Amino acid sequence: MHKTAIIRCEHFNAAHRLHNAHWSDAKNKEVFGKCNNPNYHGHNYDLEVKVIGHCDPATGYVIDTKILSTLIKKNILDRFDHKNLNLDTEEFRELNPTAENIARVIYDILRKELDQALDLKIKLYETARNYVEYPY
Numbered sequence: 001m002h003k004t005a006i007i008r009c010e011h012f013n014a015a016h017r018l019h020n021a022h023w024s025d026a027k028n029k030e031v032f033g034k035c036n037n038p039n040y041h042g043h044n045y046d047l048e049v050k051v052i053g054h055c056d057p058a059t060g061y062v063i064d065t066k067i068l069s070t071l072i073k074k075n076i077l078d079r080f081d082h083k084n085l086n087l088d089t090e091e092f093r094e095l096n097p098t099a100e101n102i103a104r105v106i107y108d109i110l111r112k113e114l115d116q117a118l119d120l121k122i123k124l125y126e127t128a129r130n131y132v133e134y135p136y
Contacts, residue, residue, distance in 0.1 A: 003119070005052045006062045010072050012081035015042040016097040019086075040084055043126050045102075047076070049110065052119035063118065071113050076106055099126040103134040 017040045018032040028036045035041065049072055053062045083089055085097040091105045103124040111120055125131040 001054060003052050004055055004062050005050050005121075006065065006068070007048050007050045008065060008068045008072060010047045010049070010077060012045050012047065012077050013042060014045060014080050014083050014085050015040040016085040016092070017041070018096055018098060020096060040086070046125035046131075047072075047106070048123040048125075049106075050121040050123070051114065052121065053115075053117060063114070071110060075109050075113060079109075099124055099130065099132045100134070103132045107134050 016035075017037060018035040019028050020031075023031070049068065051063050051068060055062055079091075080089065080102075085092040085102070092101070095101050095105070103122045106124065107120060107122045110122075114120060122134045123131055124134075
């Protein structure tokens with residue numbers, strides 16, 4: 001039997017600053033441009049969490065969407081929504097909060113919460129035209 005994917009879409013808002021503490025201010029500005037603003041800047045992130053697996057013959061579910069929604073709210077939205085990622089979260093105190101790193105952190109958090117028989121893919125939209133997928 002083929003696997004099926006279920007996708008839960010969520011949204012959160014967060015501020016961040018892209019900055020490498022090992023570089024000069026000039027190099028940070030050159031590499032990160034406006035995203036290196038010392039006063040931070042924000043995004044309205046759209047998140048797609050894709051869970052892939054075989055449907056349970058008894059329920060017909062890959063995963064119950066209520067369970068998936070609760071996992072995302074508890075582990076991702078409550079942690080990152082309306083936060084300054086650099087200042088308010090442990091995950092990004094030392095890790096540059098690029099869209100790539102945010103997607104990877106979200107994956108790592110949710111991966112621990114899901115049955116290992118299920119595959120997980122994260123798609124994070126930083127803007128309508130810029131998004132990342134992890135893993136790829």
